[in-house]
Amino acid sequence: MTGWAVVLAFFAYLILPLVGILQFTFFDGPRFTLAHYLQAVSDREFQTYMGHSLALAAATVAVTVALVTFTTYWVHTRARWLKPVLEFVAFLPFVVPAVTLALGLIQLYSRPPLVLTGTPQLLTLAYGVLAMPFTYRAVENALGAIDAQTLSEAAQSLGARWTQRFLTVIVPNVWPGVVSAALLTFSLVMGEFTLALFLVGSAYETYPLYLNQVWRSDPKYGAAIAILSFLITWGSSVVFLAASRRAPGQVQAALK
Amino acid sequence: MSLAVPRVHHPPSFPLHLRLARAAATLAGVLPFGLFVGLFLLLPVAKMVAGALTLAHGGVGLDNFRRALAPQYLSAFRTSILLSLETALLGVLLGTAVAYAVVHGAVRRHQGLVVTFCTVTSNFAGVPLAFAFITTLGAVGWVTVLVQRLFHVNLYTDLGFAIYSYYGLVLVYAYFQLPLMVLLAVPAMHGLRSEWREAARILGASPWQYWRDVGLPVLAPSLAGAAALLFANAFGAYATAYSLSSGAINLITLRIGTLINGDVTFDAGLANALGVGMTAVVGAAILVYQAANRTARRWMR
Numbered sequence: 001m002t003g004w005a006v007v008l009a010f011f012a013y014l015i016l017p018l019v020g021i022l023q024f025t026f027f028d029g030p031r032f033t034l035a036h037y038l039q040a041v042s043d044r045e046f047q048t049y050m051g052h053s054l055a056l057a058a059a060t061v062a063v064t065v066a067l068v069t070f071t072t073y074w075v076h077t078r079a080r081w082l083k084p085v086l087e088f089v090a091f092l093p094f095v096v097p098a099v100t101l102a103l104g105l106i107q108l109y110s111r112p113p114l115v116l117t118g119t120p121q122l123l124t125l126a127y128g129v130l131a132m133p134f135t136y137r138a139v140e141n142a143l144g145a146i147d148a149q150t151l152s153e154a155a156q157s158l159g160a161r162w163t164q165r166f167l168t169v170i171v172p173n174v175w176p177g178v179v180s181a182a183l184l185t186f187s188l189v190m191g192e193f194t195l196a197l198f199l200v201g202s203a204y205e206t207y208p209l210y211l212n213q214v215w216r217s218d219p220k221y222g223a224a225i226a227i228l229s230f231l232i233t234w235g236s237s238v239v240f241l242a243a244s245r246r247a248p249g250q251v252q253a254a255l256k
Numbered sequence: 257m258s259l260a261v262p263r264v265h266h267p268p269s270f271p272l273h274l275r276l277a278r279a280a281a282t283l284a285g286v287l288p289f290g291l292f293v294g295l296f297l298l299l300p301v302a303k304m305v306a307g308a309l310t311l312a313h314g315g316v317g318l319d320n321f322r323r324a325l326a327p328q329y330l331s332a333f334r335t336s337i338l339l340s341l342e343t344a345l346l347g348v349l350l351g352t353a354v355a356y357a358v359v360h361g362a363v364r365r366h367q368g369l370v371v372t373f374c375t376v377t378s379n380f381a382g383v384p385l386a387f388a389f390i391t392t393l394g395a396v397g398w399v400t401v402l403v404q405r406l407f408h409v410n411l412y413t414d415l416g417f418a419i420y421s422y423y424g425l426v427l428v429y430a431y432f433q434l435p436l437m438v439l440l441a442v443p444a445m446h447g448l449r450s451e452w453r454e455a456a457r458i459l460g461a462s463p464w465q466y467w468r469d470v471g472l473p474v475l476a477p478s479l480a481g482a483a484a485l486l487f488a489n490a491f492g493a494y495a496t497a498y499s500l501s502s503g504a505i506n507l508i509t510l511r512i513g514t515l516i517n518g519d520v521t522f523d524a525g526l527a528n529a530l531g532v533g534m535t536a537v538v539g540a541a542i543l544v545y546q547a548a549n550r551t552a553r554r555w556m557r
Contacts, residue, residue, distance in 0.1 A: 003362030006353050007370065010434065014377050016399060017431065020392030021384070071289035079282050089293050094485070095538045096301060097492025099512045100531035104300025106516060107307060107524060125296045132293075193382050193495035194509075198516060212383045212499050223391065226384035234376070 025224040036224035045210065046225060050232065053207035056120060056127065057189035061182045064128040068135045069178055073170050076143050077152045090136035093129050101126065102198035118203035126195050131185040138184070142177025143170075179244045183237050190233045301535070308528035320529035329511060329530060335422070336508040337537065340490035343429040347486045348479055350430075351437025358438075359445035360453075371442060374435035381432040382495035389428050389500065393419045420501045428496060433486050440485065444478035476552035484545035488538050508534055 025036050040046045068090075075082045093101075105126055109116035116122035148170060155165040171178065193208040201209070207229055215222030270278075311317045358367045380388070392399050393411070397419070400411050411417040418424055448471060456466040494509040501510075508530060515527040 003357035006350070007357050007363045007366075010350065010354050010438075011373070014373065014431070014435065017385070017388035017392045018380075020398050021388040023398060024387075024391040067289050067292060071286055074282075074285040078285060082286060089297075092297060094488055095535055095542060096297070097488075097494075097509065097534055097538065099492070099494050099509045100304060100534055101297070101300060103512065103516055103524075103527055103531045104302075104304040105296070107528075108300050108303045125292065128292065129297045132297075187379050191379065191382050191384075193498075194513075198513070208383050208495070215383070215387060215499070219387075223387050226387050230380065230384065233379070 021223050021227065025220060025227060028220075036220045037228065039221050040225055040228060049205050049207045049210040050229070052120070052204060053190055053229075054232075054236070056124060056206065057186045059120070059124045060127040060131060060189045061185045063124060064131050064135050064185055065139075065178055065182050067128070068132060068181070069139050069171070069174065070166065072136060072139045072143055073148065073166060073174075076148050086136070090133055093133050098130065098192075098194040099198070101129065102195050105199060118200050120200065120204045123196060123200050123204065123206075126199060127185075127189050127192065130192070130195070131181075131188055134184050135181040138177045138181035139174060140177075142174035146173045148173075175244070179241065182244075183240065186237065186240070187233050190229065304528045304531050304535075307524055308532045310525065312525060320525040321532075323526050324529040324533060328506065329508070332506045332508040332511045333533065333537070335506050336491055339422070339425060339429065339507070340487045342426055343433045343490045344483050344486035346426070346430055347433035347437040348483050351434050351482075352441050352475070352479065354434075354438050355441035355445045359442060360448065360450060367442070371439065374438045378432060378435040378439060381493075383499045385428065385431060386496055386500040389419055389424075389431070393417075393424070393427070420504050422505060425497060425500065425505055428500060429490050429493065432493075432496075433490060436489065437482055437486060440482040441478070444475055444482075447478075448474055473552065477549050480545050480548040480552060484541050487541045491534070491538060491541075 026032055026034075028035075072086070075086050105122065106117055108114075109122060151169050151173065152165050155169045160169065191208060192206075193212070196206040196209055200206075211222055211226055211229065214225065308320050309316050309318070311319050354370070357363045358370045363370065389397075391397055394400065395412050395418075404410050409415065419428070452470050452474075453466060456470055461469070492509065494513060497505060497507050497510055498513065512527050512530050512534070515523050515530070
């Protein structure tokens with residue numbers, strides 16, 4: 001009985017604010033309206049900034065997941081002695097809050113030789129750092145569950161080059177880990193505010209920055225597009241999940 | 257007498273230059289990742305530390321750190337640490353209770369539903385979360401209005417509550433801490449076998465004894481880890497506080513933000529010193545966790 005009470009109270013606490021933001025966007029006084037949502041249809045800025053965020057999320061997923069998956073595989077099969085170093089490095093971003101990472105990056109890349117502040121490239125790589133701990137965790141768990149060493153050596157003895165071994169043997173077998181890492185990274189980038197504010201600001205405005213700005217001038221519309229961003233993030237995740245259900249050429253019975 | 261077996265340390269078939277080439281190839285494989293981490297994680301942190309130790313007119317000194325100890329920054333650190341500790345503890349206590357109820361307790365059947373709901377809501381943070389709470393518990397939020405209508409009590413004028421206040425922030429932070437804790441605690445709860453509880457009961461242990469001698473020791477390492485993670489999560493949070501309070505609450509992340517973003521207030525040296533302080537606080541939290549983890553593991557034996 002207490003169990004139910006605790007869980008129901010927990011649910012109520014999580015649902016009340018959602019009810020708040022939804023009723024705020026759907027009602028003008030007592031009158032139901034969709035106007036605040038329809039406003040987004042003709043809002044060019046909304047589309048541009050949503051495009052920016054989606055592009056950043058896709059780029060971050062591609063860069064981080066490829067880099068982390070490959071490096072984890074490489075260390076696993078060819079340089080085991082580097083594993084403690086990799087574990088430590090993958091843990092480090094937890095100790096460096098986003099504001100402090102931004103602080104370091106701004107000072108490093110706002111003057112020659114490398115001027116990167118204001119570019120989406122810098123933001124992508126900084127997001128890569130934020131996403132690294134759980135990308136590494138997801139891939140490492142998946143690699144630990146298969147016998148990567150044996151699979152890799154078997155492929156090698158059959159004459160596969162290392163690119164082939166990685167792409168056609170290892171990747172299909174750690175695919176679930178890769179997918180969950182990709183989803184986590186994607187939703188992280190779609191909602192990230194701090195690094196975007198400090199590293200690029202209005203030079204490459206992202207969706208969360210736009211939300212914050214709209215909220216101050218037109219709260220109803222701001223709240224409506226906050227809901228929309230939530231739906232778009234979840235919608236993309238569902239589509240991505242469905243598309244990646246089966247890895248290309250997945251080996252059905254992995255070596256155990 | 258044993259047979260003398262010649263020990264071979266290196267396969268003799270590979271000449272030195274081939275072994276060197278192999279080592280180079282191995283290192284080449286980790287080079288891209290090494291460059292990425294070096295340029296976008298290690299170097300920025302090094303730059304921050306170096307900047308904190310650099311004086312305004314050049315030279316090395318602790319001047320920035322001395323300025324970082326000014327009352328307003330100490331108070332910002334205190335508020336941030338307190339807020340993170342409180343919401344982490346709140347998260348651990350309530351999150352563990354919810355996880356227990358959905359894994360072993362009355363709500364077992366709906367575990368999938370609760371976990372899905374937590375996944376959705378733990379992503380609901382930052383700017384949108386601030387909107388959701390303002391429309392709910394703001395001065396004219398729907399719950400504030402409802403309470404006024406039903407009980408003729410105004411949360412703001414009668415009870416002195418404000419969503420922009422410290423306790424408002426606790427309430428908002430708990431929104432991303434609680435579901436995260438549930439997600440972290442559910443797998444740990446699966447490690448707690450229901451047979452142990454039954455065995456303890458049959459042997460005459462009270463529920464209190466069961467929790468003291470079996471339940472808590474088993475869960476302690478995961479709970480300590482989760483607490484450290486929640487602490488770091490709240491301590492580094494910026495967006496939620498920024499869009500909720502517009503700087504009305506003195507948090508260390510907001511202070512650093514003002515220092516690096518403002519034209520008038522731009523002060524990199526001071527921001528660097530505060531940033532080093534933040535990193536040290538999170539580092540200390542991790543060390544406390546590791547010590548707690550070691551103790552907990554010894555306790556289990």
